[in-house]
Amino acid sequence: MPARTRRRGEALEHAIHRATxxxxxxxxxxxxxxxxIARRAQTGKAALYRRWAGKRELVLDALLGVLPDPGEVAPSASVRDELLATLTIMADTVAGRSRFPSLDVLLEVLxxxxxxxxxxxxxxxxxxxxVHGILRRGAERGEIxxxxxxTLVARAGPALVIETFLLTGAPPPGDELARIVDTIVMPLLSPIP
Structure with a gap:
């Protein structure tokens, strides 16, 4: 068994999250x-229980620790651009550019x-x-x-990103994200003729 290393604070928490x-x-x-988890993180079990009551809380915290903040899209003058930016962040996250949990971990959680x-x-x-905030801003500007x-319209784009990931193991590429926004989400937000 490898020797335990003396880590504290953020370094220890990151090691515990990854081990979890x-x-x-x-x-x-x-x-x-x-x-x-303690063995894999090369720390003592007491270090875990000082921070988390049990495995449920630790698993959830580990997931939250590797996912980016959902509020990363800056408001713009276009619902389309904001939705595309949001789906791009999601695609980058599931592609592993933001430490998204593996497909095995995600399926286990679900x-x-x-x-x-x-x-x-x-x-x-x-x-x-x-996403609802993006849509409300667009409605206030008269864009949609x-x-x-x-809720169904708000879920449409993100659901297709996740579905593509689950079916193929990879997120949709940029051109497909644009098609999701342009041919599915935006038409759902337009007035019925």
């Missing part, structure tokens, strides 16, 4: 233990009801609120029909 996601991918949630619900409320919903804004 790696252990989750290898062992699955049911077999995941604080002992296994199989466990308590994790799935927490993941939805702490990861998915804030990003959907961001406010009557067409709905």
């Amino acid at each position: 996601l790696d252990e989750l991918a290898d062992a699955g949630y049911a077999a995941l233990t604080m002992d296994g 199989r466990v009801p308590e994790l799935r619900d927490a993941f939805a409320s702490r990861v998915i919903e804030p990003r959907l609120r961001m 029909d406010p009557a067409r804004i709905s």
Whole structure:
């Protein structure tokens, strides 16, 4: 067994997060233990329990620790540009340019009801609120029909990014992201003729 290294603060937390996601991918949630995570992170179990009450809280914190802040898109004068920027951030994230959890980890999280619900409320919903904000700003500028804004429309673009990732193991490329915005999302926001 490798010797434990003396780390503190952010370095220790990062090592624990990485160990948690790696252990989750290898062992699955049911077999995941604080002992296994501590061993993989090369730290003591007490360091984990000082920060987290148990594996559920640690797994969620590890996921949040590797995902970018959902509010990274600067407002612009175009709903299309903001949506495209949002989907590009999502695609970059799932492509691994922002330390997105592996497909195995994500699927494991989605199989466990308590994790799935927490993941939805702490990861998915804030990003959907961001998309709703983009749509509201566009409606206030008169760019889109406010009557067409709905949760289903807000979910359409992000859902296609995630679906592509789940089906192919890679996110949609930039030209496909533009087609998602131009041929699916924006037409859903236009007034019905």
